Amino acid sequence: MPEYTADLNTTLTQSQFCRLEPRGQLHCIQVRHPHFSADILTQGAQLLSFTPTGEDNWIWLSETAEFKTGVSVRGGIPVCWPWFGDLGKNPAEVKKLCADETAPAHGLVRGVEWQLDALEETASSVTMTLAYHQKSSSLWEAEAELKLTISMTGERLSLALTTTAGATPLAITQALHTYFPVKDIHETRVAGLEGCRYTDALDNWTTRTQQGPVVFTEETDRIYQSPAHISLISEGRNMLLTSDSESAIVWNPWVDKAARLSQFPDDAWQRMFCVETANALDDWIQIAPGRSHTLTMTLSKASPA
Template sequence: MATFKVDTEQHGELNCWRITSEHAELLIAQQGAQILSYQRVGEPPLLWLSDQAIFRQGKSVRAGVPVCWPWFGNLQRNPASVQNMYKGEQAPAHGLVRGRDWQLNGAEQVGDTIQIEFELPAAQGDLPDWPHEVELKLLIELGEQLNVTLTSYNLGSDSVTISQALHSYFAVSDVRQARVEGVDGLSYIETLADWEQRQQQGALAFAGETDRIYLATPQTLSIVDPHWARRITLTSSGSRSAVIWNPWTERARELPDMADDGWQRMLCIETANVWDDVVELKPGASHSLGVQIGCEMI
């Protein structure tokens, strides 16, 4: 049976755990239950951690897999059913849970996999201006591949509607050489052109700022990186939508936690429930949003 090592670390203001196995190394922050980095032994990183990341309480780190919940992006761009769940006036982008400390329920070895479970008790009625009772858990499974699963269970007596995403930052050698396969023929929302709906032709290559919501997505998408001679495969569950984002040059210069050329080394594919793919949780119902991250040489 494989062995695992768990070390506690402090990065700026954030408490973190570094988990090392025979296959890979994982860095997780208590804030947001956010995976900050993921790298397999002897290979370039799979998840990207910004060189200029800011490790500050209350601020999501530009890295890894931030959890966006109970809405994604700008709340006003969400369906009314999601907007109506929130009673406040100022709605922070990407929801209410990225900047909060989660509770580590445990880390245990199951066969050749280590399972790390986090929970956010505040989701059970203590999130500001969001008066609903949901048990929210994040399960991270590290083995030969990485599995991330976010489960919402409605404990209340009324239905709850959410949008959400596992906002994954992937590491690439040069985004200008990479492409995303599995999107050919899909409809997408072009947020940079008045939110028009368009249709993808062929694989997605990158030649400028990209911010698209892909609809009715297949279970598997992949990032092909010729320079690193690898294919990162994303296998989703509980999701029919994905957001693909890269800030490119001008937007990157506006971000204090990204180097001016940092956009070249990253690409976001966010496993999501957004647009027409939001989740309605009836009382007693649950939903799990998951992604399995694998990699093969090509």
């Protein structure tokens, strides 16, 4: 299990609502506020759960999730950075910073230890920032500072991922890879993407236009040129996802792929889907030396559909 400095333990000991607890081989910051609860791994700065008091969890976590050092946990909100998905499918500007196109999917930071950078608590909210310094290496030829700020109230969950470039220009794709729970995927739809263009990763990366709301009838893996507001509608729940990005990924593995995924029960495809706030494909980001870019997402309840 990673070791922490006395400063972190002291900070959380003095916190009114947060405690550091083991989760398998990992450290988990448990937030237990009167208005909500949440669990955040320091590895990968990965939020595992967010539950307003009296409600069900807004975030899906696999029943067979494994909490191992260096291994991303299936579910929650993993941080994909400095590339999203298969590196080989990324823009040339992103690929040229990496020396190996067989590098792991979804980048470099999901399995590394982040540090608690700031913590603010009020009677209605908790806001924490976790930070990671990505050094230049034989794999990735750049340097950057990352900060993920997670803001929570009883009505809202917001994440902001800020990248500050080092001494050289930086090209990235990225995603806040959010997993959502549903009672039945067949009764689930994603509204707000009507008329948007998308790239279908399961059909030779063909570009199409969305007709009507997104429904799930088969394996789905699409990168949308998305609007700022997306509605996530399922049995008993209607959520609103807002962001400042121009791309979003909609994903469900369906039957065959679910059977091949790690940390994923064979039937779990029926109980989850992903809508990932992203900067992907043509929505890649160029950051000048010393400058910053922030990707944000906010999740809140919407009126019943």
